[in-house]
Amino acid sequence: MNDALDVALRLLVVFVVFLTFPLIVGQTEHKVMAHMQGRLGPMYAGGFHGWAQLVADGVKFAQKEDVVPTGADRRIFQLAPAVALLPYLLVLLAIPIGPGEGAVGEAVDAGIFFVLAVMGVGVLGSLMAGWASANKFSLLGGLRTAAQLLAYELPMLLTAASVAMAAGTVSLPGIVGAFEWWWLPWQIVGAIVFFVAGLAELQRPPFDMPVADSEIIFGAYTEYTGLRFALFLLAEYAGIIVLCGLTTVLFLGGWHGPWGADGLGWVWTLLKTALLAFVVIWLRVTYPRMREDQLQKFSWTLLVPLSLAQIALTGIVKVVIS
């Protein structure tokens, strides 16, 4: 009975995090982008600095009509948002925020493989949406999504493998447990490659060619309205949380910090995740969109060689110090 209660409580906490953190990131994005561009951003909804803007947006989405185009493949069109969103919920379960059994939704033995595998499934949602919409812009978006995933999955896997080699384990709590401060300079190339490849997998600017709103009108999501469109947006922001959390756990030492009591490890995790989320927003405001051929070239000629070099470096250092 106690076990069941424990599991239910963990699931509930993860679910609440899954519903609130993406909204916080979204609101931060509104405000940070606005201030970087010399604007104020949302100021009215909720009173204090427009804190309820995204709640109002959610209410608006829920009121809109849910349209399915006549020519669309109905069932797949309607299923796609769920396929895009649910994997991120599952991944969130496996990310540890503090030391010990209590600070992770579910400790998975092959944690790295679990998170990368399940994150890859999420892209199927975009592909399904792109094909089932019966719209040429959607199809173009789906094609670009697939090409981007195939190009950026490899560097992500290779850099994750590099950390796993360094730690000697593939479980996420195990990796953070083995972390030492000098891993930071040792794995810095891998960290950057992982983060950039993750951004590309989420289709965040400057890697947002598959959704390019000014060109192919939001790609695979062109035909979506109302709640289903909101689910795709939620998937994007949940993806930011997951990517920043994973980068923190794999490369930045998770709950380790220069100072702080034992019980406050989770503060460090959240702080690092928030900082990375800020960088994600910052990149969106700073860089123009990359062209499709530049995207492919960037991955195959820069990120893949860099990640291979990182693996070689990890192997050499590992052999030398052991």
Added chain:
Amino acid sequence: MSLAAATAATARATTAAAQSHGFLSPTGVEIAFLLVGLVTFGAALVTVTTKQLVHAALWLVVTLGGLAVEYLLLTAEFIAWVQVLIYVGSVVVLLLFGLMLTKAPIGRSPDADSGNRWAALVVAVAAAAALVWVVVDAFRTTWVDLGGAPAGSTEVTGASLFQSWVLPFEALSVLLLAALVGAIVLSRKAKADAAPTPSARTVPGARNVPNGRSDKEGTR
């Protein structure tokens, strides 16, 4: 050797597990295994019989995911996640990418049926029978003890892969490398063959635009 001791212990445990219950008193895991197996089999049947191409690819996702769940039920966690990563995450995405490059029609494609379907069925049944026969013959007396320590965790899989099975593993790596090099050679050869064609087209009287276009398509 600790490994030998461990295998001996698991062998004892597996025989104990084999004696503790028979075929007619299934446990919950066995029932789940059977049900997931039925779903997987059904999805596989739909994959090859559906007339809608993209639906076939999506049913393939269900089939491969079902297989991953079967691995999980057999406590082979590592293999399960790698199955999802490689097959669902990459192979099916590649397949969908290829399908989208074609017309990828919504609805039925009546011309998708091959005339070879009976031959294909015969080959498929023969291959399946051979596989089932080999696996049953080899592992008839082996039992996986689901209650004890996981027999398919990352550590156990890695140890057996790089201790007992290292030669097949390396042979497979060389095979994959050969395939990779072969693909590069083939794609470069096509480019080299197509390169001299512009000069060939300057020959007086040889104005065949359709051929020129197909040449260009060959270089892509």
